[in-house]
Ligand SMILES: [Zn+2]
């Protein structure tokens with residue numbers, strides 16, 4: 001669950017399944033073969049983490065890929081789409 005790398009563009013902590021930085025949208029550089037190891041279940045870890053840190057109504061879906069995104073995410077970690085900020 002711990003972040004393993006940090007964005008070299010903005011310093012945001014990145015998770016191993018993040019394809020794009022959630023802070024700036026910069027593409028991450030997964031190790032060769034990492035793509036095949038990405039599993040949707042990994043996203044559940046982030047959701048669980050969010051459920052523990054928030055109270056209600058904070059989960060949204062990416063407008064492009066429909067992936068789950070967290071309220072602090074400026075960009076989708078799956079497709080890099082810019083996320084609207086409504087707070
Ligand atoms: Zn970044």
Ligand SMILES: [Zn+2]
Nearest residue numbers: 062065076079
């Ligand atoms: Zn997306």
